[in-house]
Amino acid sequence: MNLNFKKLLKPYKDESIENLVKWVKISSVDDPSTSSKEHPFGEGVESALSFIAKLAKKEGFNVDRCDNYCTEISYGEGKLISVFAHADVVPATGKWEYCPFEGKIVNNIMYGRGTSDDKGPAMASFYAIKALKENNLINGYKVNLVIGGNEEKGGKCLDYYFNSLHKPYPDYGFTPDGDFPLIYGEKGIGGYVHQYQLNDRNIVSFNGGIAVNSVIDEAHCIIKKNHNLKEDAVKFFSVMNIKYSISEDESFDEIVVYGRSAHGSLPHLGLNAGLILLKFLGYLYKDSNLENLADCYLETTGKKMNAYYESKYLHNTTYNVGIMKLENRTLKLYVNFRYPENLSLTEVKDKINDLHLGHVDEITGGEPLLFDPKSKLVTTLLKVYQEETGDKKTKIKTIGGTYAKEAKNTIAFGSAFPNRNDKIHEPNEEIHLEDYLNSQAIYARAIYELGKLK
Numbered sequence: 001m002n003l004n005f006k007k008l009l010k011p012y013k014d015e016s017i018e019n020l021v022k023w024v025k026i027s028s029v030d031d032p033s034t035s036s037k038e039h040p041f042g043e044g045v046e047s048a049l050s051f052i053a054k055l056a057k058k059e060g061f062n063v064d065r066c067d068n069y070c071t072e073i074s075y076g077e078g079k080l081i082s083v084f085a086h087a088d089v090v091p092a093t094g095k096w097e098y099c100p101f102e103g104k105i106v107n108n109i110m111y112g113r114g115t116s117d118d119k120g121p122a123m124a125s126f127y128a129i130k131a132l133k134e135n136n137l138i139n140g141y142k143v144n145l146v147i148g149g150n151e152e153k154g155g156k157c158l159d160y161y162f163n164s165l166h167k168p169y170p171d172y173g174f175t176p177d178g179d180f181p182l183i184y185g186e187k188g189i190g191g192y193v194h195q196y197q198l199n200d201r202n203i204v205s206f207n208g209g210i211a212v213n214s215v216i217d218e219a220h221c222i223i224k225k226n227h228n229l230k231e232d233a234v235k236f237f238s239v240m241n242i243k244y245s246i247s248e249d250e251s252f253d254e255i256v257v258y259g260r261s262a263h264g265s266l267p268h269l270g271l272n273a274g275l276i277l278l279k280f281l282g283y284l285y286k287d288s289n290l291e292n293l294a295d296c297y298l299e300t301t302g303k304k305m306n307a308y309y310e311s312k313y314l315h316n317t318t319y320n321v322g323i324m325k326l327e328n329r330t331l332k333l334y335v336n337f338r339y340p341e342n343l344s345l346t347e348v349k350d351k352i353n354d355l356h357l358g359h360v361d362e363i364t365g366g367e368p369l370l371f372d373p374k375s376k377l378v379t380t381l382l383k384v385y386q387e388e389t390g391d392k393k394t395k396i397k398t399i400g401g402t403y404a405k406e407a408k409n410t411i412a413f414g415s416a417f418p419n420r421n422d423k424i425h426e427p428n429e430e431i432h433l434e435d436y437l438n439s440q441a442i443y444a445r446a447i448y449e450l451g452k453l454k
Contacts (some may be wrong), residue, residue, distance in 0.1 A: 005426065005446070009437065012127045017436075020103065021105075022282050023123060024101065024119055025103055026044065026048045028089050028119075030088055033047070038068060040067075044178075045140050048119075049120070051064055052300055053071045056126070061074065061129075062074045066160070070151070070157045071131070073144070079171040081447055082172075083140065083143070083144070083175065083447070084148065084404070084410060087425040092427075094218070094261055095215055096111075097427075098428070103378070111429070115422070120415065121414065121439065123142075125177065127445075131444050132448060138338050138449075146402070163261070167405060172409055174404070174446065175407075177403040178402040178412025179399065179416045180417050181385040183399050184378050184398065186401045188338065188340075188368040189365060190338075190339065190345060190364060193332050193335070193360070196330070207220055208274030209382045213264030215267050215270025216275070216324065219273040219276075219324065221256075222255075225250070226253055229248075229255075235380060242257060242259075242271075243275055255328040264322055264336040265400025267319070275297050275316075279298070297321045297333070298319060300318050307352060318400060321334065322336050343364045346363075357371040374454060388438070394418045406437065414439055417438075
């Protein structure tokens with residue numbers, strides 16, 4: 001059967017855009033202050049999971065709310081093809097040109113938190129499945145679209161889905177939480193807290209960052225009155241070309257440093273305000289230990305900590321300090337850590353502790369993911385992408401990590417197209433409507449082709 005999937009999806013264009021706008025308007029940031037047994041990730045995430053559940057029920061799908069950890073949307077019978085996406089988003093920090101929870105469309109680009117990570121791709125997947133269902137193309141297989149509520153803060157949603165609810169793993173699966181053409185390998189994702197005893201009583205408070213998998217874009221510090229502050233700030237920040245502000249009163253000074261956010265898997269693309277502020281405090285108080293600690297993490301691959309590793313396919317380690325705060329004279333650096341397969345977490349911990357710049361008690365992490373590029377799953381999805389787009393030049397790749405590692409037999413397949421910067425985890429996150437609509441056809445064909453595999 002020679003199917004035109006772009007034509008198949010065309011009738012849903014306006015409806016799919018309207019529903020994505022409605023979904024983006026829901027601020028689905030994890031909120032511990034409103035979390036409960038019924039709403040494990042807070043009211044905003046619950047509203048987003050409920051929205052897609054109601055939409056799916058209206059369209060005649062089977063829906064399971066999975067104790068509000070996920071929304072599972074399914075149709076058909078037979079071998080299982082699963083798509084894993086997420087409705088939770090990182091906080092909308094930084095300076096936005098448009099309201100982050102509006103879904104404003106300008107020049108065929110939709111702006112808003114979650115447009116590309118991951119509500120846009122999730123909604124594209126939903127309409128791909130809807131088109132297959134309404135054209136009687138789900139035959140001999142079952143499709144699950146699982147929308148999670150905790151991808152950005154650790155993946156508790158799919159952990160609960162598989163390990164508490166004992167839902168089945170797919171025969172073939174993908175997540176629209178990465179890049180096209182596809183991602184056949186992902187680094188392991190770990191985390192740890194680097195604790196540094198801050199004995200200098202001149203530093204009263206320090207905080208920066210609100211998501212460990214994002215680069216800190218703004219950091220604040222209050223110090224006891226320092227008459228050299230303005231002069232030293234000019235010397236330090238002008239050389240680094242960093243934006244900052246200083247507020248003063250009779251007893252204390254507040255310093256605010258402004259950086260640039262980026263995804264925690266790509267910390268070199270950001271500018272970590274927390275680490276720069278820490279380095280400045282070392283400069284201000286002539287404390288080489290503070291400067292060295294900041295420098296260790298400003299170099300994002302681990303080379304300055306003697307904790308650099310790399311492999312042929314998964315490349316090098318990355319270390320992102322996503323949250324920093326001072327508690328009871330202990331400065332805590334919360335680190336999001338990505339790594340290739342040839343690495344011992346215990347060895348990394350020992351190397352960091354050998355610096356004698358504070359200590360790390362424990363590093364936790366998951367296994368890296370690496371698929372055979374010649375496997376059925378990889379070759380089928382690559383063929384779908386190439387034939388739907390005509391792009392046979394862009395190579396498949398490995399990256400820092402996506403939702404795919406939370407499931408078996410699953411890889412990341414889009415939705416970011418080559419040479420697009422959708423600004424995920426940054427201000428002014430966006431999705432080109434052309435990409436959004438094209439991905440619907442790609443996903444519909446991918447599900448259909450996977451469903452035909454033996």
